[in-house]
Amino acid sequence: MKKPEVIEEARLAGALSALGRSDDGPPLPDPAAIWRRAQLLDALEARRRAARPVEAAHRFSLALTAVALLALAGSEGVSLLRWLEAASGSLMLPLTLSLFLLGGGLFLAAGAAVGRNLARRSER
Amino acid sequence: MTQAEFESFYSETARPFWTYLFRICGDRALAEDLIQEAYLRFCRARVPASRAEWRPFLYRIGSNLAADWWRHSGRRESSLPKGNIDSPSAASGGEDEAIRRRELERSLALLQPRQRALLWLAYVEGRTHAEIAGTLSLSRASVKVLLFRARKRLGEILERNGIGREVLS
Numbered sequence: 159m160k161k162p163e164v165i166e167e168a169r170l171a172g173a174l175s176a177l178g179r180s181d182d183g184p185p186l187p188d189p190a191a192i193w194r195r196a197q198l199l200d201a202l203e204a205r206r207r208a209a210r211p212v213e214a215a216h217r218f219s220l221a222l223t224a225v226a227l228l229a230l231a232g233s234e235g236v237s238l239l240r241w242l243e244a245a246s247g248s249l250m251l252p253l254t255l256s257l258f259l260l261g262g263g264l265f266l267a268a269g270a271a272v273g274r275n276l277a278r279r280s281e282r
Numbered sequence: 283m284t285q286a287e288f289e290s291f292y293s294e295t296a297r298p299f300w301t302y303l304f305r306i307c308g309d310r311a312l313a314e315d316l317i318q319e320a321y322l323r324f325c326r327a328r329v330p331a332s333r334a335e336w337r338p339f340l341y342r343i344g345s346n347l348a349a350d351w352w353r354h355s356g357r358r359e360s361s362l363p364k365g366n367i368d369s370p371s372a373a374s375g376g377e378d379e380a381i382r383r384r385e386l387e388r389s390l391a392l393l394q395p396r397q398r399a400l401l402w403l404a405y406v407e408g409r410t411h412a413e414i415a416g417t418l419s420l421s422r423a424s425v426k427v428l429l430f431r432a433r434k435r436l437g438e439i440l441e442r443n444g445i446g447r448e449v450l451s
Contacts, residue, residue, distance in 0.1 A: 196325030
């Protein structure tokens with residue numbers, strides 16, 4: 159079988175160029191729109207970069223608060239139990255427990271809201 | 283780079299760049315998407331200081347995008363270019379020419395995208411081996427070898443399809 163030869167460069171260039179000339183192509187996108195979009199994306203990226211340390215500080219402060227509360231509960235736990243025993247006969251105990259639960263719930267809700275907000279912002 | 287500089291560069295390069303992308307990926311709609319994305323990345327990137335280097339830089343972005351598309355689409359065999367073969371312009375040069383063009387498109391579609399990119403850059407855009415190497419992230423020595431192989435492969439496809447070199451005349 160005859161082995162095909164390599165195509166001559168000049169013939170190939172002519173044929174391919176003719177093919178290229180036949181490509182009308184669609185209307186091209188507006189360069190001003192591309193430029194504006196690039197500027198917008200750059201601005202968003204810059205804002206995201208600038209917000210990064212603030213977000214990190216948010217997370218850090220939240221973690222620090224949780225650690226502080228745990229440490230406080232640990233150190234004051236014994237005296238708290240003693241106080242609970244003394245106050246068990248009065249109205250003071252349910253009232254204090256309710257306030258404690260309410261405060262804890264609010265703290266957790268605030269933490270969840272901050273976390274959700276941060277996640278949404280980083281998605282954007 | 284200012285907006286005016288970008289728009290001037292765009293008006294010089296957009297049409298041939300679209301043709302290049304269309305010939306690599308063989309899909310008109312995809313070429314439109316790729317061209318938008320390539321120019322967007324070009325605007326956002328740190329472009330070379332010398333304006334002469336903008337064009338190779340843009341083509342490198344476009345070639346990488348096309349290569350990513352090719353890798354992720356999982357395609358091994360190319361299809362014929364979509365939406366161009368039977369266009370009025372294709373038939374305007376007479377029936378023989380339209381047939382020749384069609385056969386050449388068919389044969390090109392059977393090459394690998396990188397081979398098509400190589401042939402297009404070398405023989406339509408008239409790029410040097412060094413420029414092609416920069417655009418397609420290859421070494422200069424590889425460009426020479428790969429170009430030779432691409433021409434050989436195209437010749438084989440033309441012969442195999444019984445078309446022969448007449449299609450190039």
